[in-house]
Amino acid sequence: MRRYSWGTGLLEIVMVGTTLVFLVPVYILVNLAFRRMDDLSTPLLPTSQPTIDNFVTAWEQAGLGSALLNSLFITVVSVTLIVIMAALASYPLARVTGGWSRAAYMLFMIGLLLPFQLVFIPLYQTFSSLKILGTPWPLIILYAGHQMPFSIFLYTSFLRALPRDVEEAASIDGANLWQSFWYVVFPILTPVTGTVIILNAILVWNDFMSPLLYLGGSRHQTVPVAIYGFVGEFNTVWPVVFAGLLIGMVPVLLAYFALQERIMQGFNTSARA
């Protein structure tokens, strides 16, 4: 039963076959992205004379260079804010057991019930009256605030499961609150910080709806919105569109293949939260 049997071999064939079928759209995406404009053969056949022209066109026409920078800036700033603010808040929320702490925690957890759809229009008006629409700031503020409940939840549940001994030893040694947070608590939280960074970075990088609303038509587009606007212009020139999609996917896929185990584990945690 423990060996590699005929049954296992059959299963292996079925699984590999299933995965190959599953990969057909990916094959077409890559295959077409390298195809010359005048090559009209079926997208199923391997491209005979590959070219990188489509990538050049997509890069220039969709402004992907600046879109990648914008996406990077927005992702880094919002994830940094999320990590710092959520970790800070989780310290009293996990360690003070009084009624106020419970009430504050519950107030944050209500946020898990309120979908983005409920807030995006009122926020649009707020951002519009603050005259910051079309800049990266509405998105950064949005992600920082909207991802707070979930991130606080992850940090708080982790911290609650840990003994207080270390921090208390630190406070006896004369460390003030800030020092015991920064030198004792925050380093202990590192595993959660990893999960919080991965999940929020992927969410922010991939988000389409909010940048469409708050950045649409501006110079500060993120990758998904830039591609969306670009497809609108180039409608059916699929090879160029696909080249643009591939460029936009590269950063996420690189991170994924480098950190696959950690990322799967992070998604697994998030699903439970």
Place this chain on the structure above:
Amino acid sequence: MQPDTTTASTLARPALGARSKPNERRKPGLPGRIWWFIAPALVFYAFVTLIPSIRGISDAFTDWDGISITRNFVGLKNFIKIFSDRAALAAIGQTLTIAVAVTVIQNLVGLLLALGIASRIRSRKILSVILFAPAVVTPLVTAYVWKFMYTPGGPLFSIFDMFGIGDLTPSWLGDHRLALWSVIAVIIWQFAGYSMVIFLAGLQAIPKDIVEAAELDGAGSFASTLFIKLPLLGPAFLVNIMLSLTSGLKQFDLVWVMTAGGPGTSTHTISTLIYQNAFQFGYYGFSIALAVMLTLIAIPVSLVQFRIATRSNS
């Protein structure tokens, strides 16, 4: 959830405090100044979620168009309109169809994949990495690739044609009876790997000796899967179901890019209709009433999800 930890610690602390001298060490825990640590998170959260939610809910009872200065209280008119508006009713029905269909099919596919991967096949590592990959990519990419797959005369047609049934290729996104299911298929393609990963974690948590004992007792791998593994996957099922229900209910990106709600209103979801009413039609009050509806539909699911999460974290 925290009942366990908090009650344990509140019970433990007076006892400890009583033993050590009063006003020493552990007594109040942390000084009151620590509340400043919550302030930044609270400010952002209130600004982005709490206040706009309250504003949104109150705007749902007005006829505001989103631009003009005047707004009139109209009571439940926007909500009543939802139930008489054909597009809105269709969108609610389609949203529920997506949520339920994705939940059932995606989890079935995810489960089968996980059972296949959690075996002795040699390619399990690489296959799981490939199958999960679409879940980390923006849905926009998936939407465009599949929009192309579905184009008349496109790749799917070519595949049908290879088997000599090209003429039978349906109009995937053009047929109002089929379009919704074409979109659902894409959602499943993108996220089946996510369900798989959660089932895989569940399978790995099953103690090996239980399965081995069953197999020693003569259970074949089919029997041990059916009677031993599946019942023990209960928590993974629950997590997966809640996850696909909530994401299905809020579906926007894939639908908006692939069909923008068409043909007709046959693929509109609550989210695409909210977007369209607010930003293309200017029916702001109606749009936000739809958002309130969506919230009400999603709350029970989110509550169950929160309960599961807090229990598994205790």
